[in-house]
Amino acid sequence: MTADQIVEQRGLAxxxxxxxxxxxxxxxxxxxNSLMTDLTLWDDQVAALSDRYRILRYDQRGHGLSSVxxxxxxxxxxAQDLAGLFDAFGIARAVVVGVSLGGITALRFAGRHPSRVTALMACDCTVKAMPGAGAAWDERIGLARAGGMTALAGPTIERWFRPHHTDTAAARRVRRMVETTPFDGFVRAAEAxxxxDFTSDLAGLSCPAAMLAGAGDGALPGVMQQMAEAAPGATYVEIPDAGHLPNAENPAAFNRELAAFLERTGP
Structure with missing residues (x-):
């Protein structure tokens, strides 16, 4: 197993x-990563691709073992966190893949640092906040404040995974990530x-891009198809039998699509 490395930047580890x-x-x-997960969310992708690629994973600020x-x-x-990590590891350019919160982070990073992005895959995210987002986050924050992150874990798994997958090994692993996310870290990220609204970032993308969604992720497949249409030369990819975290719920299908994308866009 690869050892953890701690990178200090801008007062956070x-x-x-x-x-x-x-x-x-x-x-x-x-x-x-997505909200309320840690870098192990990508274990299946690392296992599939680390023979050919140098792979950077990290815990978002306030998540896993990173500082709140x-x-x-x-x-x-x-986005600046990711830029700082590129600097720390001497990464000039990389393919950037993000899901949910991480998908938006990747999109903003590509908008701010286009010369550092070889290609972009944004998964199960939106380009701007959905109507009523503030009220939805108030409700979730209130639930976690009253009952701890454990109280938020059940509803989150039901929302993120297909009904027949909510008690799989992958879902149980993600549930543990949610339960162990620091409450204050969750709140900080929820504020973001x-x-x-990064519509201009999407329209201005200068790298090859794919917008990917789990087929069962509510309205997001339609949203991400529209995002693909708005981004120059972007493609839309849908993962069957998966919800909000297709890389964890259906890793075999996700890895095939990611490998094909890397083959098309790689150096």
């Missing part, structure tokens, strides 16, 4: 892992999701 060949010629692949920030954060901060 980030847990990271780097997998794959040590060769300087190996292309880089960076993964960014002292105040609210936004996607500017989350209340209000954002």
């Amino acid at each position: 980030f847990r990271c892992r780097v997998d794959g060949p040590a060769s300087a010629d190996a292309p880089w692949l960076a993964f960014s 920030p002292p105040g609210p954060c936004d996607f500017e901060a989350l 999701l209340r209000a954002f």
